[in-house]
Amino acid sequence: MMDAGRHPNIRLLTNSELVGLEGEAGDFKAQVRRHPRYVSEELCTGCGVCGRNCPVEVLSEFDAGVGKRKAVYVPFPQAVPNIYILDKENCTECGICVEKCPRDAIDLDDPGKDLELKVGSVIVATGFEVFDPTVVKAYGFGLYDNVVTSMQMERLLNASGPTQGHILRPSDGKVPRKIGFVQCVGTRGEAGLQYCSRFCCMNSIKDCMLVKQHAPEIEELKIFYIDIRAAGKGFEEFYQRSLEMPELTYIRGRPSKILEDPQTKDLVVQVEDGEAGKINDFQLDMVVLSSGAVANKTNQKLAEILGIEREETGFFTSGEETGSPLESTKEGIYLCGCASGINDISDSVAQGSGAAAAAEKHLAKLRIEEKKEEIPELDVSGPPRIGVFVCHCGINIAGVLDIDALKKYAETLPDVVFVRDSLFLCSDDGQRRLQDMIKKKKLNRVVAAACTPRTHEPIFRESCARIGLNPYLFEMVNVRDQCSWVHTEEPQEATEKAKDLIRMGVAKARLLEPLYKQSIKIDRKVLVIGGGISGMRAALDLDAQGFQVTLIEKEGKLGGSLNDIHRIYPQDLSASELVETMMQKIKNSKIEVLTEIEITDIKGFIGNFEVFTSKGGLKVGTIVLAIGGELYEPEGDFGYGKFKNVITNLDLERMIRDNQGDIIIDGEKPTTVAFIQCVGSRDLEKNPACSRFCCPTTIKQALELKKRGTNVVVFHRDMRTVGTRAEEHYRKAREMGVRFLKYSPEMKPQVVGEGKASGVELLEPALNRNLTLPVDAVVLACGMIPNEVETGRLQGILKVPRGADGFFMERHAKLGPVETTVEGVFVCGTAQGPKDISDSIAQGSAAAAKVATFICRDTIELEPTTSIVDADMCRGCGKCVRVCEFLAPKLVEKSPGIFVAEINQALCKGCGTCASWCPTGAITAKHFTDRQVESMIETFLTEAV
Amino acid sequence: MSTKLSSITKKKTSEKKFTPRIVVFACNWCSYAGADNAGVSRIQYSPNFRIIRTMCSGRVTPGMVLKAFKLGADGVLVSGCHLGDCHYIFGNHRAIENFERTQAIIKTLGLEEGRLRLEWVSAAEGPRFGQLIDEFVGEVTKLGPSPLNNSNRRK
Ligand SMILES: Cc1cc2nc3c(=O)[nH]c(=O)nc-3n(C[C@H](O)[C@H](O)[C@H](O)COP(=O)(O)OP(=O)(O)OC[C@H]3O[C@@H](n4cnc5c(N)ncnc54)[C@H](O)[C@@H]3O)c2cc1C
Numbered sequence A: 001m002m003d004a005g006r007h008p009n010i011r012l013l014t015n016s017e018l019v020g021l022e023g024e025a026g027d028f029k030a031q032v033r034r035h036p037r038y039v040s041e042e043l044c045t046g047c048g049v050c051g052r053n054c055p056v057e058v059l060s061e062f063d064a065g066v067g068k069r070k071a072v073y074v075p076f077p078q079a080v081p082n083i084y085i086l087d088k089e090n091c092t093e094c095g096i097c098v099e100k101c102p103r104d105a106i107d108l109d110d111p112g113k114d115l116e117l118k119v120g121s122v123i124v125a126t127g128f129e130v131f132d133p134t135v136v137k138a139y140g141f142g143l144y145d146n147v148v149t150s151m152q153m154e155r156l157l158n159a160s161g162p163t164q165g166h167i168l169r170p171s172d173g174k175v176p177r178k179i180g181f182v183q184c185v186g187t188r189g190e191a192g193l194q195y196c197s198r199f200c201c202m203n204s205i206k207d208c209m210l211v212k213q214h215a216p217e218i219e220e221l222k223i224f225y226i227d228i229r230a231a232g233k234g235f236e237e238f239y240q241r242s243l244e245m246p247e248l249t250y251i252r253g254r255p256s257k258i259l260e261d262p263q264t265k266d267l268v269v270q271v272e273d274g275e276a277g278k279i280n281d282f283q284l285d286m287v288v289l290s291s292g293a294v295a296n297k298t299n300q301k302l303a304e305i306l307g308i309e310r311e312e313t314g315f316f317t318s319g320e321e322t323g324s325p326l327e328s329t330k331e332g333i334y335l336c337g338c339a340s341g342i343n344d345i346s347d348s349v350a351q352g353s354g355a356a357a358a359a360e361k362h363l364a365k366l367r368i369e370e371k372k373e374e375i376p377e378l379d380v381s382g383p384p385r386i387g388v389f390v391c392h393c394g395i396n397i398a399g400v401l402d403i404d405a406l407k408k409y410a411e412t413l414p415d416v417v418f419v420r421d422s423l424f425l426c427s428d429d430g431q432r433r434l435q436d437m438i439k440k441k442k443l444n445r446v447v448a449a450a451c452t453p454r455t456h457e458p459i460f461r462e463s464c465a466r467i468g469l470n471p472y473l474f475e476m477v478n479v480r481d482q483c484s485w486v487h488t489e490e491p492q493e494a495t496e497k498a499k500d501l502i503r504m505g506v507a508k509a510r511l512l513e514p515l516y517k518q519s520i521k522i523d524r525k526v527l528v529i530g531g532g533i534s535g536m537r538a539a540l541d542l543d544a545q546g547f548q549v550t551l552i553e554k555e556g557k558l559g560g561s562l563n564d565i566h567r568i569y570p571q572d573l574s575a576s577e578l579v580e581t582m583m584q585k586i587k588n589s590k591i592e593v594l595t596e597i598e599i600t601d602i603k604g605f606i607g608n609f610e611v612f613t614s615k616g617g618l619k620v621g622t623i624v625l626a627i628g629g630e631l632y633e634p635e636g637d638f639g640y641g642k643f644k645n646v647i648t649n650l651d652l653e654r655m656i657r658d659n660q661g662d663i664i665i666d667g668e669k670p671t672t673v674a675f676i677q678c679v680g681s682r683d684l685e686k687n688p689a690c691s692r693f694c695c696p697t698t699i700k701q702a703l704e705l706k707k708r709g710t711n712v713v714v715f716h717r718d719m720r721t722v723g724t725r726a727e728e729h730y731r732k733a734r735e736m737g738v739r740f741l742k743y744s745p746e747m748k749p750q751v752v753g754e755g756k757a758s759g760v761e762l763l764e765p766a767l768n769r770n771l772t773l774p775v776d777a778v779v780l781a782c783g784m785i786p787n788e789v790e791t792g793r794l795q796g797i798l799k800v801p802r803g804a805d806g807f808f809m810e811r812h813a814k815l816g817p818v819e820t821t822v823e824g825v826f827v828c829g830t831a832q833g834p835k836d837i838s839d840s841i842a843q844g845s846a847a848a849a850k851v852a853t854f855i856c857r858d859t860i861e862l863e864p865t866t867s868i869v870d871a872d873m874c875r876g877c878g879k880c881v882r883v884c885e886f887l888a889p890k891l892v893e894k895s896p897g898i899f900v901a902e903i904n905q906a907l908c909k910g911c912g913t914c915a916s917w918c919p920t921g922a923i924t925a926k927h928f929t930d931r932q933v934e935s936m937i938e939t940f941l942t943e944a945v
Numbered sequence B: 001m002s003t004k005l006s007s008i009t010k011k012k013t014s015e016k017k018f019t020p021r022i023v024v025f026a027c028n029w030c031s032y033a034g035a036d037n038a039g040v041s042r043i044q045y046s047p048n049f050r051i052i053r054t055m056c057s058g059r060v061t062p063g064m065v066l067k068a069f070k071l072g073a074d075g076v077l078v079s080g081c082h083l084g085d086c087h088y089i090f091g092n093h094r095a096i097e098n099f100e101r102t103q104a105i106i107k108t109l110g111l112e113e114g115r116l117r118l119e120w121v122s123a124a125e126g127p128r129f130g131q132l133i134d135e136f137v138g139e140v141t142k143l144g145p146s147p148l149n150n151s152n153r154r155k
């Protein structure tokens, strides 16, 4: 959000509401109502004087009602803009804040404002709401103090929350010893919601781990569940780790009731044990209700304003049928995150990027190349002339630190020629004066003692650059966030500390050097490798934005795994029709499609890749990996290979695809078919991950068989039909008489028979005896594994790392799901990990969006704060090559047998890790050089105030 | 107000009391941000340390840490993102390796192990940052002045 707030092309309208939309894609007029915030965004610096003086205290919404806030407040600690807002409902209009505000920013009569915006497209990202658990009367939420929602628990666990991260139970503020988590509150058939809300299982598991970290004295953690749905990349592995916690027990069953002891406020959770037919009681100190997600209530109003449709569940209807899950029912309006259904963070992030790619189609003609005016550079040669500017930040700094003492002290420091204080250095006025002084006093280094460089360094650098002072000659000293705010009660020590910090800043400033951004030319052509659904989507999105795309597919036909599939679930649409629609779109586009082709080598780096293939070479600037995954080969498992009537889910899918009528397995129509789930998945030895798609696939196949009069039994560990539609199909299958039997990994079912499989044997835990179910055929629900040959080969060529699961590893599991550590190379679909079709498509769009941000210009500017090698000092040991995750350093043979490292500036991210490993000191990490850092250490320790 | 007074009087009466000098290296993306977050949350903690910002914990060389000790620092804390969160993927893993190398050297210099620490603090863990500093300052105070902390101390 910080980044969004600072981005020059993003205008953030907070506290605002869309009230009308006219026009069409590419030319919308949006009416926006800016509600009054009563605090001027231009004037407020977030100093907090108003909040401290406000006499009104109310429950904080952000802390889910477990903490307090004032009537004039910052909604949450990381709010952007980080300024105050006045809550008129609770304000008593006493006027204290108006009087106290040092900048006169508060106006109790602020009328708000109406705006009209011209936009090309609209993205709806209105998210979800949490189901209100008071509806489920049996759980006593709202009646019992110690029954909380998972949202409230989240706040209790947060270090910046109301209890500073201490878990204290609401009734008496004591640390609870026994905590229970009740899953599926409101979802999966309870209280009207049919679907599964997908992320609650993982959330409770995470909470249990955090509770253990925050309160090691915890004795018992219990999760009451129906199925544990750890379906997502890395989720199953996380769940497995939780099984090692001795305090945590998983109890299967949906609690029927929660009771409270009115004296102690302790709780009893009652759960029916279906197998033994009795009710078990669990004594707990606190219970967390895992409330499901529901569609945002305001969706209805918004749907009317936007003119788009909604589902019965309240989520917006998307264009999944046409392979465009991010499209709404109206052109130019796109959906992402939880607007169209339930999505977890990484899928939401991918969808966000994807929606941006789609939205850009309508902006392509509007895209303007930014032009920068040339500003003559100030001459900074000669000895350092340092100016030190000390900011009061209202009373935030000046209220604690002795500004005069700081100024006097700064004047005594070497090379400091000018010192000045300012009430608000970052205000327009403050900046202007800073610029004037740089020119007037011929300053060639600037030190600002103010707030944090993380938010304000860019602002000051910009001010320096505007008047021609190289922005890297600016140094910031943090005397607010890390000094006056945290040592408020020790003003003397705080002032001494600030003096040290200023001295250290000046020491570094004396050694600063001007740095220049380099720009490199980039080729705007894109290569998409793999013609499955995700690759096709990525290519189409890029083509729609006018970029030149080459799509290569090693087989003779586009479509990938979709070619094997009959109908696609949960949407229930024909796979061949979807492939046909997509191919038609590709035919009508300018995308160059090359099939039956093999990549032999790729050379170069971002913006400049040279690709060698069996059909000749090509040059591109960016690459999208969409090579898909592969089905696990169950050789030897459950009689596969031995019995002809044991087949895989893929075999069955093809049979269904090719047969409208009866399915014939090994020569006959089976009366009873058994499915065995998690074959080659969730197996600690073979593949610990959950493949995610196989549970819903089994449900759809079971329904197909049922339709044809076949009995179906499913042996599973947890049925993982997550999301808004899959759970409904699961319910339907149960209603139609499909039997579901649970097995545990220690007690796997056995396929028995002679010559052919005739039964599945399973230990009946309640009766402790083996039960054999007669069957005529067995279907193994095989999981997804990486496409070993292709993934391995491309890893070798491009150096994109693979995760522990063997799939390509993304840059960041949550925040960079389609980026890789190799600049200019992106990944999407099942090449990144097992997933279903709509998630593969969303990632395809997301990859397109990320590519587009790179190639929307024909050059890219490189941050100059990189590392460089001094060739004379390098002895070619290769340590830097080993420690760099971005493949920036390379050993180059200068003369026969003599190797010297070179760092590719386009790849270097400037972390400086290589510099800390170079044994000869040949590497300089610019702006954080050894000399610069050491001078700060030296001056702190040897030149005491 | 009372705390303010007491801290001032405390200072007067115990002029000779040992206050350690500690260098803290903090990576830009997590721990430095965590220290800022402590400020935003107005967490109050010991002022006996100075932060030096680097882009990544992997940037901190054994040389920098040793320099601090040689010049008389009583303690050094290297802090970075939690494992798995490093902005540069594995920079903090390199920091662990560097830390181990350095720990071995400071032992040979006759310094106690407890004077050098490596900790992970996320951008949201302001309170933890404060706690950590208080804890470390307490620990180093218990160890007393660094044996190398003499000539250079005060001019
Ligand atoms: C039996 C079965 C049933 C399923 N049912 C459903 C369902 O009902 N609903 C659902 O949502 N999902 C279902 N799935 C999952 C779904 O198939 C995948 O999520 C989706 O097809 C993945 O698309 P993709 O583009 O990522 O990969 P793929 O479709 O695998 O495409 C990858 C393509 O890349 C090509 N390729 C690989 N290497 C190279 C190379 N080096 N050069 C060029 N080309 C290369 C491959 O030939 C392939 O065409 C099912 C899967 C199976 C196995």
Ligand code: SF4
Pocket: A231, A677, A678, A679, A681, A682, A689, A690, A691, A692, A693, A694, A695, A696, A718, A719, A720, A781, A783
């Ligand atoms: S069958 Fe597949 S989706 Fe279901 S739990 Fe097992 S691995 Fe996950």
Ligand code: SF4
Pocket: A869, A873, A874, A875, A876, A877, A878, A879, A880, A881, A889, A900, A901, A917, A918, A919, A920, A921, A922, A923
């Ligand atoms: S670590 Fe230093 S000496 Fe070794 S190859 Fe890299 S630059 Fe050269």
Ligand code: FES
Pocket: B027, B028, B029, B030, B031, B055, B056, B057, B058, B079, B080, B081, B085, B086, B087, B088, B089, B091, B092
């Ligand atoms: S960026 Fe924080 S440790 Fe690497």
